[in-house]
Amino acid sequence: xxVARLTIDEIRQGLSARRFSAAELTRxxxxxxxxxxxxxxxxxxxxxxxxLAAAAAVDERLARGExxxxxxxxxxxxxxxxxTRGVRSTCGSxxxxxxxxxxxxxxxxxxxxxxxxxxxxxNCDEFAMGSSTENSxxxxxxxxxxxxxxxxxSSGGSAAVVAQGTATVALGSDTGGSIRQPASFCGVVGVTPxxxxxxxxxxxxxxSSLDHIGPFARTTRDAARLLGVIAGRDExxxxxxxxxxxxxxxxxxxxxxxxxxxxxxxxxxxxxxxTGDLIHxxxxxxxxxxxxxxxxxxxxxDYAIACYYIIATAEAxxxxxxxDGVRYTTRSASGExxxxxxxxxxxxGFGAECKRRIMLGTYVLSAGYYDAYYLKAQxxxxxxxxxxxxxxxxxxxxxxxxxxxxxxxLGEKLDDPLEMYLSDIYTITGDLAGIxxxxxxxxxxxxxxxxxxxxxxxxxxxxxxxxxxxxxxxETDHAL
Amino acid sequence: xxxxxxxVRYVADLANLKLTAGETARMAREMDEILKYxxxxxxxxxxxxxxxxxxxxxxxxxxxxxxxxxxxTLTHHDAIANAAVAGRGHFKVPKVIERG
Numbered sequence: 001x002x003v004a005r006l007t008i009d010e011i012r013q014g015l016s017a018r019r020f021s022a023a024e025l026t027r028x029x030x031x032x033x034x035x036x037x038x039x040x041x042x043x044x045x046x047x048x049x050x051x052l053a054a055a056a057a058v059d060e061r062l063a064r065g066e067x068x069x070x071x072x073x074x075x076x077x078x079x080x081x082x083x084t085r086g087v088r089s090t091c092g093s094x095x096x097x098x099x100x101x102x103x104x105x106x107x108x109x110x111x112x113x114x115x116x117x118x119x120x121x122x123n124c125d126e127f128a129m130g131s132s133t134e135n136s137x138x139x140x141x142x143x144x145x146x147x148x149x150x151x152x153x154s155s156g157g158s159a160a161v162v163a164q165g166t167a168t169v170a171l172g173s174d175t176g177g178s179i180r181q182p183a184s185f186c187g188v189v190g191v192t193p194x195x196x197x198x199x200x201x202x203x204x205x206x207x208s209s210l211d212h213i214g215p216f217a218r219t220t221r222d223a224a225r226l227l228g229v230i231a232g233r234d235e236x237x238x239x240x241x242x243x244x245x246x247x248x249x250x251x252x253x254x255x256x257x258x259x260x261x262x263x264x265x266x267x268x269x270x271x272x273x274x275t276g277d278l279i280h281x282x283x284x285x286x287x288x289x290x291x292x293x294x295x296x297x298x299x300x301x302d303y304a305i306a307c308y309y310i311i312a313t314a315e316a317x318x319x320x321x322x323x324d325g326v327r328y329t330t331r332s333a334s335g336e337x338x339x340x341x342x343x344x345x346x347x348x349g350f351g352a353e354c355k356r357r358i359m360l361g362t363y364v365l366s367a368g369y370y371d372a373y374y375l376k377a378q379x380x381x382x383x384x385x386x387x388x389x390x391x392x393x394x395x396x397x398x399x400x401x402x403x404x405x406x407x408x409x410l411g412e413k414l415d416d417p418l419e420m421y422l423s424d425i426y427t428i429t430g431d432l433a434g435i436x437x438x439x440x441x442x443x444x445x446x447x448x449x450x451x452x453x454x455x456x457x458x459x460x461x462x463x464x465x466x467x468x469x470x471x472x473x474x475e476t477d478h479a480l
Numbered sequence: 481x482x483x484x485x486x487x488v489r490y491v492a493d494l495a496n497l498k499l500t501a502g503e504t505a506r507m508a509r510e511m512d513e514i515l516k517y518x519x520x521x522x523x524x525x526x527x528x529x530x531x532x533x534x535x536x537x538x539x540x541x542x543x544x545x546x547x548x549x550x551x552x553t554l555t556h557h558d559a560i561a562n563a564a565v566a567g568r569g570h571f572k573v574p575k576v577i578e579r580g
Contacts, residue, residue, distance in 0.1 A: 336574065338574050380521055
């Protein structure tokens with residue numbers, strides 16, 4: 001058993017043929033994670049006790065001849081902004097270094113009910129704010145493909161463990177690209193579902209109108225399987241969608257001939273790098289499958305970054321107000337009065353990126369600036385969403401790069417926050433429109449660095465997105 | 481300049497965030513650059529556009545209301561288990577009322 005490369009289907013077959021038990025697989029996954037993790041710092045914690053208990057439950061169900069569930073025995077990693085009852089969940093922040101949640105996120109409950117085994121919690125940028133996983137209070141995560149480079153972010157730990165093989169699949173969260181960009185950098189599949197497709201209950205809030213939970217996997221098939229388990233209406237999240245969840249895996253039938261795929265010219269202007277070459281080769285591969293590329297335009301694209309960094313920081317400044325030194329474990333030793341205690345706790349507790357976003361968000365919401373920034377950005381968001389709605393009248397899917405460049409070196413972009421924000425250009429539009437989008441491996445640069453191809457479809461058409469990604473994967477063989 | 485150091489200090493107070501002198505200077509520089517970039521939005525005519533206050537919502541107005549039935553919630557113990565400082569079943573904070 002090579003735990004590092006097993007698929008969900010192989011685990012299912014291994015369990016039903018009694019080649020291994022869930023307990024054996026889990027012990028092996030924990031052992032492998034323990035030896036490999038020092039290379040990347042992708043896991044912040046291994047949840048040994050909880051994992052072995054979940055595996056024992058799967059083995060009992062198997063022994064009784066019951067269906068152990070679609071994720072039976074599958075080693076799953078969970079980003080540390082997603083709460084796990086009784087298992088420390090730090091969000092990559094000093095402020096929550098000792099926080100032990102009293103409840104599970106709905107996605108966590110559902111994946112365990114489906115037989116999934118949570119191996120551990122993964123590192124991320126503090127409160128999911130960043131594009132490199134360097135903004136973690138617990139040290140950066142390194143890219144398993146090249147440990148001098150970042151894994152991307154903010155879900156860098158979840159991308160890294162799947163690439164490294166220390167989990168079969170993982171949960172991440174995406175507000176402006178935090179699943180797709182690290183998936184691209186680490187050479188794995190990363191999926192941002194439709195807004196509301198997966199309950200946000202138990203996802204520590206960053207920007208509530210933009211936050212999504214989504215899967216990482218080594219294949220589209222495994223990502224589709226995991227999404228099928230965690231998706232669907234949840235009364236604990238009033239924004240979660242009522243739309244029924246189809247059986248995504250049964251729809252991976254390769255029927256992509258004749259599909260019209262839009263190539264937004266705003267995303268391809270100035271993309272004359274190795275990344276651009278690989279994306280164009282990916283488009284050629286889809287042509288071989290009978291897809292019909294079309295030139296399209298998404299004219300509001302140029303305004304997306306400004307729009308996003310107003311809305312996201314405004315929402316973040318409100319959501320992060322709760323870390324006040326009263327309810328969540330950490331309080332500054334200084335500060336005589338209540339207000340001084342708040343200020344000292346937050347000043348000492350938050351890292352530089354969180355402070356910058358709290359400040360920007362507070363500024364754009366403050367008296368006299370609300371209309372000029374926040375309201376204006378919400379109107380521009382309407383135009384960005386409208387661009388996509390109009391595009392999907394003409395095409396079945398949109399193809400785009402994920403990131404303008406492959407994984408960069410640790411420290412390379414830390415000193416220029418605006419430049420780091422600008423690198424999110426290809427991913428934030430999907431979040432602003434609330435449409436499903438994903439990164440699928442599309443080849444490697446001469447230096448061996450993975451590049452992802454982004455596929456975007458209309459609201460709730462995850463099935464169409466997966467079908468295209470799965471066909472692409474089989475045609476090209478870039479997947480791990 | 482979009483924002484001065486004095487304004488940074490004012491916003492930091494609104495956000496209940498203590499910044500060092502060094503952080504304040506750096507924040508002014510970085511926010512200035514970012515806010516200037518955000519001016520870009522003014523190029524767009526949005527006079528006839530509604531703000532997008534809700535991402536997606538396809539159900540009726542009351543669809544998210546649950547049945548009016550009693551059910552379990554966090555226990556008192558669990559609710560304060562993560563308190564920075566707790567005592568006698570309460571969250572404890574620095575004194576806010578002085579005795580006369």
